[in-house]
Amino acid sequence: MATLMTxxxxxxxxxxxxxxYTPYVVAVxxxxxxxxxxxLIGFNVFxxxxxxxxxxxxxxxxxxxxxxxxRKATDKxxxxxxxxxxxxxxxxxxxxxxxxxxxxxxxLLTPGFLTSSMNGVTGAVDNASVANGTQxxxxxxxxxxxxxxxxxxxxxxxxxxxxxxxxxxxxxxxxNKFSKAITFLVDVMTxxxxxxxxxxxxxxxxxxxxxxxxTGFVAAVALSVLMIPVVVRxxxxxxxxxxxxxxxxAYALGVRKWRxxxxxxxxxxxxxxxxxVTLAIARVIGETAPLLVTAGFANTIxxxxxxxxxxxxxxxxxxxxxxxxxxxxxxxxxxxxWGAALLLIILVMLLNLGARxxxxxxxxxxxx
Amino acid sequence: xxxxxxxxAGALIVAVLFAVAVFLxxxxxxxxxxxxxxxxxxxxxxxxxxxxxxxxxxAAAIALLIATxxxxxxxxxxxxxxxxxxxxxxxxxxxxxxxxxxxxxxAWGASFLASQLQVPYQWLADNxxxxxxxxxxxxxxxxxxxxxxxxxxxxxxxxxxxxTREIFLQTPMLHQEAALAxxxxxxxxxxxxxxxxxxxxxxxxxxxxxxxALGETMAVALVLSSGPLIASLIRxxxxxxxxxxxxxxxxxxxxxxxxxxxxxxxxxxITLAVNMVARWIINRHKEFSGAN
Numbered sequence: 101m102a103t104l105m106t107x108x109x110x111x112x113x114x115x116x117x118x119x120x121y122t123p124y125v126v127a128v129x130x131x132x133x134x135x136x137x138x139x140l141i142g143f144n145v146f147x148x149x150x151x152x153x154x155x156x157x158x159x160x161x162x163x164x165x166x167x168x169x170x171r172k173a174t175d176k177x178x179x180x181x182x183x184x185x186x187x188x189x190x191x192x193x194x195x196x197x198x199x200x201x202x203x204x205x206x207x208l209l210t211p212g213f214l215t216s217s218m219n220g221v222t223g224a225v226d227n228a229s230v231a232n233g234t235q236x237x238x239x240x241x242x243x244x245x246x247x248x249x250x251x252x253x254x255x256x257x258x259x260x261x262x263x264x265x266x267x268x269x270x271x272x273x274x275x276n277k278f279s280k281a282i283t284f285l286v287d288v289m290t291x292x293x294x295x296x297x298x299x300x301x302x303x304x305x306x307x308x309x310x311x312x313x314x315t316g317f318v319a320a321v322a323l324s325v326l327m328i329p330v331v332v333r334x335x336x337x338x339x340x341x342x343x344x345x346x347x348x349x350a351y352a353l354g355v356r357k358w359r360x361x362x363x364x365x366x367x368x369x370x371x372x373x374x375x376x377v378t379l380a381i382a383r384v385i386g387e388t389a390p391l392l393v394t395a396g397f398a399n400t401i402x403x404x405x406x407x408x409x410x411x412x413x414x415x416x417x418x419x420x421x422x423x424x425x426x427x428x429x430x431x432x433x434x435x436x437x438w439g440a441a442l443l444l445i446i447l448v449m450l451l452n453l454g455a456r457x458x459x460x461x462x463x464x465x466x467x468x
Numbered sequence: 469x470x471x472x473x474x475x476x477a478g479a480l481i482v483a484v485l486f487a488v489a490v491f492l493x494x495x496x497x498x499x500x501x502x503x504x505x506x507x508x509x510x511x512x513x514x515x516x517x518x519x520x521x522x523x524x525x526x527a528a529a530i531a532l533l534i535a536t537x538x539x540x541x542x543x544x545x546x547x548x549x550x551x552x553x554x555x556x557x558x559x560x561x562x563x564x565x566x567x568x569x570x571x572x573x574x575a576w577g578a579s580f581l582a583s584q585l586q587v588p589y590q591w592l593a594d595n596x597x598x599x600x601x602x603x604x605x606x607x608x609x610x611x612x613x614x615x616x617x618x619x620x621x622x623x624x625x626x627x628x629x630x631x632t633r634e635i636f637l638q639t640p641m642l643h644q645e646a647a648l649a650x651x652x653x654x655x656x657x658x659x660x661x662x663x664x665x666x667x668x669x670x671x672x673x674x675x676x677x678x679x680x681a682l683g684e685t686m687a688v689a690l691v692l693s694s695g696p697l698i699a700s701l702i703r704x705x706x707x708x709x710x711x712x713x714x715x716x717x718x719x720x721x722x723x724x725x726x727x728x729x730x731x732x733x734x735x736x737x738i739t740l741a742v743n744m745v746a747r748w749i750i751n752r753h754k755e756f757s758g759a760n
Contacts, residue, residue, distance in 0.1 A: 175653035182549055185541030189629070192622045193565050196576045203579075264477030272471050273478075282478045284747070285485045291676070291743035292488070292736070293683020295710045299732040300488040302717075303495040312721065325488065328481060358470035386569025389685035389710065393717045414571045414686075421575055421690060434579070441572045448567050 118167050123160060130156035153184060200441050207439020210235055214443075217242035218399040218411075223426030226433065236432040238425075240440050242401040243416035246316065249405050250395065250412055251385045253320035254327055259377055261324075262331025269332075270339040271361055289329040297325040298390030305394075316405030319395035319412070323384045330383060334376025338369040371462035375455040382451035386444060388414035413444045488736070496730035502723055516727065517734055519697035523613065523706040524735070527688060528681040530617025530701070531624050536674050538621075539628030546629070547636035548658060559633060566626035574690035577619035582610035582691060585618070589702040603700040611693040614701040616708075619687045624677040631676065635669030636662055668749055675746030679739045685710035709735040 134152040138144070157180040165173035207213060221238035229236050265282065273279030301322035305313040342365050350360040366373070396409030397419050420437035424430035504512035546558045586609065593604030639662045647657040663670075688711040695705035713728050713735075720728055 171653055171656065175655040178655035178658075179549065182541045182545050185538045186545040189538050189542045189625055192581075193626075195580065196568065196573060196622070199576050199580050200572060261477045261480055264474045265481055268471075268474035268478040272474055278478070282481055285482055287747050288740060288743055289481070289485055291679045291683075291739055291746075293679075293685070293710060293739050295683065295685045295713050296488070296492070296732050296736045296739075299713065299717075299729055300491055303491040303729055304487070307491065307495070311725075325484060328484070332481070361470070382567055386567075386571070388569065388571040389689075389714050392685075392714050396718065414569060417571050417575060418686065418690070421578065437575060441575055444569055445572060448569060449564065452564060452567055 116168055118163065122163065126159045126163065127152075127156050130159055153187075156180075157184070197445075200438065200445060203435070203438035204442025207236070207435040207437075208442050210239075210435075210439070212237075213239040213436075213439055214244070215239065215241055217401050218425075219401070221399070221425060223428075226424075226426035227429055229432055230429045236435055238432075238436060240413065240416060240436070240443060242398065243411040243413045243440065244443070245401060245403060246395070246398070246410040247385060247412040247414075249403065250316050250319045250323065250391070250410065251381060253317060253405055254323035254384055255377070255381055257320060257324040258327040258331050258380070262328045263335050263373065265328075265332050266335035266339055267361060269336055271357070271365070286329045286332050289325070290333070292325065293389075294326055294387050295389040295393070298322045298393040300325060301390065302393050314394060314396040314409055315407060316395055316402070316410035319391050319410065320405065322390035322394045323387060326387060326390070327380050327384050330380040331377060334379065335369075335373045338372030338376065339365060341372075342368045371459045374462055375459035378451055378455035378458055382448050382455070385451070386414060386448055388418055391415045392418065413440050413447075416440050417444070492729060492733040492736060495726060496733045498723060498726040499730040502726075506723055508724065508727060513727070513730065517709075517731060520707045520709050520712050520731065521734065521738075522697055524682055524708040524710070524738075526701075526706060527613055527617045527620055527692075527708050528678055530614060531620035531681040532674060532678055534618065534621035535624045535628055535677060539625045539673075539677070540632050540670060542625070542629040543632035543636055544658065544662075547633050548654070548662065559630070562626050562630050562633070566630060570623060570684060570686045571690070573619055573623050574686040574688075577615060577622075577687060577691040578611070581619060582615050584610070585615055586610035589614075592702055600699045601701045603703070606702045607693070607704045609693065609704070611691060612702050612704055613692060613706040616688045616692040617701075619691050620681045620684055623684060623687060624681050627680060628673050628677045631673035632666065632670050635666040635673070638669075639665045668752065672746045672750045675742055675749065679742045679746065682742065683710055683735060683739050685714045689714045 131152045134148055134155055135143075137151060138148045157177070160180065161173050161177045164176045216237070216239040218238045219242075225237055228234070265286075269279050269282060273282075298319075301318050302314075304321070305315075305318045346364050346368060347360055350364045351357075355363070391412050392415055395412060395415065397415060398409040398411040402408050402410050417437045417440045420433040420440070424433035426432070499507065499513050502513075504510070507513050507516050509516045542562070546555050546562070550558060586607070589606040589610060589612065592602045593606035596602040597604045643661040643665065644657055647661045648654075652660065688708045692706070692708070692711060693704040694707040694711065694715075697707075698705040709731050713732055716724070717728050
């Protein structure tokens, strides 16, 4: 009788399978064993987590190998490794955001941080603010203005060129050799290191205007070398998905080709184009290296992109960390740098969210 | 007129890329004709550029060795392991992380990561010091080429992950379902249906990541305390082309400026080659896959 019962329990379909609760049991015991081992050699949370994960994986795979066979065990090992790699990847990324938040919030919330420049803030001022415990003076106003102006001019150059190129590629070229060359070169341009783009602009203007020319406009030219390929690629994709029926309907009504493009094709694709442009802006506003070699460092407000050095948020962060205003007490400079870093990340995130919003707002109206 | 403007814009792009190459070459020229003793280091341009090219390659190699397996695993997790609702959000988060400016990663590496890694480096120097790449004495600040490589890996990882995720999602559903229907486990399905299909895509994503790592400036400029070329990864030393330019160009004039532009030209040629190979692989892959 007893043998019959066991026979029935081990039906062919459930034979060699671990019960569903196994992973939970293994996980709990792995955590407990890891805690016990860690308390022997000195406890820390990070080591505990790692040891638990390793023990869990090993125990899970071994039990599976014994009961379920090698194939299932390999599957479990792969699952553990993939999940482990994912958690490992999250670690530095969370740490980056956490570091910026913790260090950046005090800097960003200092009164006057957004509305004052570094004009007149010297090492003595920083030393005094540390010695007396008063608030850190100086801010990012000039850098914010510079970043916005340089990015604005870069956008002004890149969007017409990029959009027209995309129109040429999709509407006019009909896949000829020249358009293939453009597509290839745009792909190549996407991979230009940002510092090389900066060097190009610096070399170009030092030949045109004399050596050592550093203005906001030179920086804007450098950024547009980086921005044009992004605009071309995203606009091209968007123009390609405009249905041909729309174009043919316009031609059937006797509308000229350029008018069709302006009145039918672009309005249909405008949501995608606008969000692509916004993403391109988000990409270049954080670029540091090209600005370093083209716009110089400035401590005062300069609203003229065609004359004089210009500050920007990324170079401001870089300069405050690498060359603190007061070398003996770098803390105020570090605080300003993190405040600016937080501001920059917020700007980039807003632009990214804005791109999604823009895509939704400008989406072509369907229905009647 | 309108078609002329469109054609002109296309021609302008060709002209710009051509101009980038021409201006770099023209401005780099004086370096190649200058007497060897006038070049930084005093032994001619080749002796100057060789160590920083190797440094650039070392940093990029470390970054890729770390970022490739983890990036592919993250992409697999998002495309094939995570619950569908979670996967959308995670994909968005990865895209956002790719948008964080490099100077922020650099600042994080210099102020946080370097000091955290100093103890492990000490341990490596004490226990594995007989391997040349871990030869001591370990850096006291942790600002070494290995730290720079790790920061680069963190920056490249979202790029590799988001590109390979796109490719994994394109794997034909029928192939995957067929594998599962034959009784394959999830891992066997991935190994037999997903990975072979996306091999070309993974390689090209890694190549694009390599292009990014080679040209990345700020992370290295902020993290690495540079020096001459050495084999040990845990001592301060080594330098990359991009960081060398960023650190020295603002104060450079005369021949030094031409030298740095020549270094930029070398970097341009290297990344150009890497990107062209990547595009070639992508295009070849396109012809063979039946996805279109």
